[in-house]
Amino acid sequence: MKTRITELFGIRHPIVQGGMHHVGLAELAAAVSNAGGLGIITGLTQKTPELLAREIARCREMTDQPFGVNLTLMHTFGAPPYPEYIAAIVEGGIKIVETAGRSPEAYMPALKAAGVKVIHKCTSVRHALKAEKIGCDAVSVDGFECGGHPGEDDVPNFILLPRAAEELRVPFIASGGMADGRSLVAALALGAEGVNMGTRFIATQEAPVHPKVKQAIVNASELDTRLIMRGLRNTVRVFHNKDVEQIMDIERAKGGAIKIQDIAAHVTGVYPRVMEQGEVDSGAWSCGMVAGLIHDVPSCRELIERIMAQAEQIIRTRLPQTLG
Ligand SMILES: Cc1cc2nc3c(=O)[nH]c(=O)nc-3n(C[C@H](O)[C@H](O)[C@H](O)COP(=O)(O)O)c2cc1C
Numbered sequence: 121m122k123t124r125i126t127e128l129f130g131i132r133h134p135i136v137q138g139g140m141h142h143v144g145l146a147e148l149a150a151a152v153s154n155a156g157g158l159g160i161i162t163g164l165t166q167k168t169p170e171l172l173a174r175e176i177a178r179c180r181e182m183t184d185q186p187f188g189v190n191l192t193l194m195h196t197f198g199a200p201p202y203p204e205y206i207a208a209i210v211e212g213g214i215k216i217v218e219t220a221g222r223s224p225e226a227y228m229p230a231l232k233a234a235g236v237k238v239i240h241k242c243t244s245v246r247h248a249l250k251a252e253k254i255g256c257d258a259v260s261v262d263g264f265e266c267g268g269h270p271g272e273d274d275v276p277n278f279i280l281l282p283r284a285a286e287e288l289r290v291p292f293i294a295s296g297g298m299a300d301g302r303s304l305v306a307a308l309a310l311g312a313e314g315v316n317m318g319t320r321f322i323a324t325q326e327a328p329v330h331p332k333v334k335q336a337i338v339n340a341s342e343l344d345t346r347l348i349m350r351g352l353r354n355t356v357r358v359f360h361n362k363d364v365e366q367i368m369d370i371e372r373a374k375g376g377a378i379k380i381q382d383i384a385a386h387v388t389g390v391y392p393r394v395m396e397q398g399e400v401d402s403g404a405w406s407c408g409m410v411a412g413l414i415h416d417v418p419s420c421r422e423l424i425e426r427i428m429a430q431a432e433q434i435i436r437t438r439l440p441q442t443l444g
Contacts, residue, residue: 121428123313124291128237128258129216130186132156133428134314136293137321138241139190139218141165142391143329146175150182151326151420159187160218164200169208176212188216195222202227210234218260225254241295243271245283252290259292260316266296267319267357267408285311299413301430319408325419330398334417342412348404351378359400359407367404
């Protein structure tokens with residue numbers, strides 16, 4: 121399949137693996153890229169720029185295909201040394217960066233000077249337009265369904281994607297709720313030129329996380345996520361568990377007076393415990409509603425080939441039949 125996204129990134133299939141804290145390590149990024157998609161290492165999971173440089177080198181040993189690095193631009197919990205992370209990315213020969221969170225405007229000159237293509241992930245048309253204006257090469261449009269941060273506008277992809285198509289000139293990919301060939305064809309129909317998947321890629325053989333995390337996603341239905349931190353205007357969609365119930369109790373009790381300190385114990389230091397130790401009921405970890413469409417743990421190659429085969433079958437057979 122050829123779209124502006126496959127052309128832009130030099131990949132065989134228009135499928136991107138979004139950055140995921142403590143999941144997007146070299147093993148997963150390399151497996152996705154080797155299968156013809158675009159794998160992405162999660163920059164800030166590496167505690168220092170030196171460790172990121174090492175992770176990039178490790179990934180390069182596992183694949184000769186293009187892969188990218190995610191740089192999440194945060195405004196909470198203190199700012200990491202972004203210029204140093206960017207230096208590690210550039211010196212590591214990375215040519216694709218997925219930014220997310222705040223606008224990457226301040227870092228665009230450094231990235232562009234190094235010939236890096238920037239895909240900014242955002243949850244609204246206005247932020248997508250801003251990304252286009254500041255020189256991003258593409259946008260990843262993340263609908264309300266998504267695992268992680270859906271923003272505060274709550275616009276699902278059936279509206280958000282065609283709205284993005286109405287306004288954007290740069291190519292964009294559909295993110296949030298994407299799982300299979302049906303998702304890909306729907307995304308294309310709505311104007312996107314590919315898909316970005318998070319949760320679906322956690323339940324793969326190569327995802328370097330505890331088997332209990334993969335099984336929890338397979339067992340979960342589309343009803344098993346919750347939104348937390350809305351009162352802090354930093355909403356996150358997470359896997360529903362006992363800890364998340366406690367967070368929601370605190371949020372209800374505190375109302376508009378909630379502070380991050382009130383729930384800090386439930387949301388900090390969670391990822392290593394969940395992803396490495398498999399403690400899926402401890403703390404809040406991101407998970408998308410798409411869990412309801414995830415029923416197995418294939419290899420990344422099986423998954424991507426299955427998506428492409430199903431998409432092709434729909435485009436070549438099912439859709440033409442509807443025309444009679
Ligand atoms: C466990 C997990 C961790 C994530 N961590 C990050 C992150 O660190 N930075 C980021 O930009 N997006 C992060 N995301 C969001 C994904 O990159 C992607 O945008 C999202 O999962 C898409 O929705 P889906 O889960 O429905 O596919 C995370 C998602 C999950 C499920």
